[in-house]
């Protein structure tokens with residue numbers, strides 16, 4: 001039996017669903033390449049960043065995921081370059097050869113070329129980003145309670161979220177919950193509520209791609225919670241902890257969270273003409289990158305215009321990535337058997353967003369609903385796809401505890417210690433070393 005070397009770069013929704021489908025299919029020797037050693041679930045990142053759940057609740061190590069899958073291997077490394085002429089990829093940890101290559105790297109935050117926002121704004125794309133936001137907000141609040149001037153207290157505790165899509169809406173909804181239910185208990189030094197939460201978007205509505213019901217409900221619920229919503233407004237710059245808006249107004253805020261847009265991750269080595277809108281890779285109806293015979297792209301990074309219902313490509317959603325990854329695995333098996341591959345058609349199962357505790361909005365292809373039932377559906381839908389039974393149980397328990405007590409206990413500022421990097425190599429110390437042995441702790 002011929003063995004095909006298949007390299008999949010990116011172990012997100014598209015990459016792992018493709019690999020899972022090929023598990024046990026020995027005609028493919030699959031190597032998943034990812035810069036992290038874990039798969040994670042982006043839809044719940046905002047709950048990590050607001051200290052509601054632990055990062056480990058929504059992450060799972062690749063090596064454990066594919067423990068008993070003999071034809072699947074993991075390579076930890078970041079893609080540097082594709083070499084189509086030699087069928088190899090370069091990563092920062094080595095070179096890999098392939099017969100088929102699948103690019104499933106997803107997207108990164110788009111700062112629209114603003115260097116100040118890039119430097120001082122906080123993106124929300126990865127587990128690192130979410131933990132960074134958590135630490136940043138908690139540190140600023142500690143500074144705010146120590147500050148003496150009222151305007152410093154306000155600046156340090158104001159939070160501006162740029163981007164009124166699902167991530168921005170879910171983020172401010174949760175922050176408003178925390179501000180109402182926890183801030184007064186945790187920060188008794190702040191006699192009255194200080195600081196405000198702003199949600200800013202350039203379009204005329206929140207939740208742009210969702211139904212009118214979802215847009216109106218999110219605006220109503222968040223406004224009632226005290227979130228200051230500014231529509232038809234763009235963030236122009238972020239200078240000296242001041243958010244400068246297109247309306248000429250500005251907001252003093254030590255925290256600017258940027259959820260305003262994404263752009264495809266760069267893939268050096270491919271012909272420039274395959275790079276389409278949003279830096280996505282132009283693919284044909286079976287997700288093959290245009291102009292190549294053995295390179296494919298799936299998920300957020302793929303730009304496909306052959307699906308009759310999505311002529312300007314698909315929305316960048318988990319379901320699209322899952323369905324593309326799964327179909328590509330089936331198509332690779334078909335190609336291997338000499339059968340014709342099937343074109344991709346997206347089966348839209350609906351979209352949803354949570355606005356606050358007990359309130360969510362759900363859009364299905366045949367209608368929308370909102371409120372408590374929508375919230376229950378949201379909870380269920382977000383537990384089922386988590387990787388790992390233990391993660392599902394832990395998350396369900398954490399949610400139950402947090403919703404019942406209104407007081408989760410994860411508001412910890414934990415940062416890895418930054419160590420001075422020495423230019424001297426570490427060498428074996430001999431018996432006559434001048435190290436002060438008395439200063440070292442005794443070995444027991």
Ligand SMILES: Cc1cc2nc3c(=O)[nH]c(=O)nc-3n(C[C@H](O)[C@H](O)[C@H](O)COP(=O)(O)OP(=O)(O)OC[C@H]3O[C@@H](n4cnc5c(N)ncnc54)[C@H](O)[C@@H]3O)c2cc1C
Nearest residue numbers: 010012013014035042043078079106299300316317318321
């Ligand atoms: C905060 C947030 C909330 C979201 N909420 C929802 C939601 O509620 N519903 C929904 O449908 N969609 C949601 N999405 C979108 C959804 O997460 C994406 O559509 C989906 O993750 C795309 O899957 P993917 O496999 O294409 O890419 P990703 O899931 O982004 O996976 C890409 C993988 O590639 C790896 N990678 C990146 N660069 C490199 C490199 N250079 N070398 C090696 N590996 C690399 C990454 O580590 C990652 O594992 C949300 C996204 C975010 C950021």
